Amino acid sequence: MSTHIGAQMGDYADTVLLPGDPLRAKYIAEHFLTNVKQVNEIRNAFGYTGEYQGHRVSVQGSGMGIPSMSIYINELVQFYGVKTIIRVGSCGGMAPDVHLRDVLLASGSSTDSAVTANTFGPGVHYAPLADFGLLDTAYHEAQKMGITPKVGDIFAADRFYNDELDMKKLADYGVIGTEMESAGLYLLAAKLHFRALSVLTVSDLIFGDEKTTAAEREQTFNDMINISLATAIA
Numbered sequence: 001m002s003t004h005i006g007a008q009m010g011d012y013a014d015t016v017l018l019p020g021d022p023l024r025a026k027y028i029a030e031h032f033l034t035n036v037k038q039v040n041e042i043r044n045a046f047g048y049t050g051e052y053q054g055h056r057v058s059v060q061g062s063g064m065g066i067p068s069m070s071i072y073i074n075e076l077v078q079f080y081g082v083k084t085i086i087r088v089g090s091c092g093g094m095a096p097d098v099h100l101r102d103v104l105l106a107s108g109s110s111t112d113s114a115v116t117a118n119t120f121g122p123g124v125h126y127a128p129l130a131d132f133g134l135l136d137t138a139y140h141e142a143q144k145m146g147i148t149p150k151v152g153d154i155f156a157a158d159r160f161y162n163d164e165l166d167m168k169k170l171a172d173y174g175v176i177g178t179e180m181e182s183a184g185l186y187l188l189a190a191k192l193h194f195r196a197l198s199v200l201t202v203s204d205l206i207f208g209d210e211k212t213t214a215a216e217r218e219q220t221f222n223d224m225i226n227i228s229l230a231t232a233i234a
């Protein structure tokens with residue numbers, strides 16, 4: 001076992017879906033996978049390995065934000081040999097043509113987190129990017145399901161509550177949504193040489209007050225999982 005994961009070597013599949021919420025990991029395992037085995041319960045950061053259409057796939061809760069997620073990614077990749085991580089999460093919509101329940105694919109991720117600056121030092125503003133193969137596959141698998149995802153820059157915020165950030169300016173510069181993880185995922189993917197993609201559903205709007213029902217949110221969440229699992233086994 002590694003420091004924060006109680007699994008044995010070989011317990012995780014090569015490809016891991018990574019929701020922030022451990023209960024979403026449980027939901028995905030129970031509703032989408034067969035032959036499921038729970039592989040982690042330390043700190044209630046639930047992890048499971050099962051099968052999807054005959055392919056071995058794992059799902060692991062990461063917690064919220066880059067620091068928590070990075071712990072799980074480092075251990076999954078360096079200790080358990082994971083090769084592909086697909087984050088499945090929610091985000092706030094920021095572009096005028098982004099609506100509640102839309103599926104967004106993060107082609108890149110800007111951030112106010114210090115992780116990129118701390119990695120490269122002053123003067124370098126590294127641009128963390130998705131794996132293009134995964135991005136291309138997810139886009140086309142979604143289209144086969146009748147869903148056209150919006151693709152673009154996702155702002156990974158260091159703070160959920162931050163009234164000092166100029167979100168309008170970020171939107172003016174083409175940022176389509178905000179969450180708290182993608183830049184950290186893509187930076188680690190570059191560092192540790194694994195493939196990464198963030199697939200997100202819009203749960204709220206940064207400049208509006210549209211609301212969704214619980215049933216609508218569940219349907220959109222299921223769409224996101226279906227796209228991600230199809231991408232995982234493609």
Ligand code: HPA
Pocket residue numbers: 090091092157160178179180203204206
């Ligand atoms: N901000 C940050 N993270 C989020 C949001 C948001 O508005 N919505 C879902 N995750």
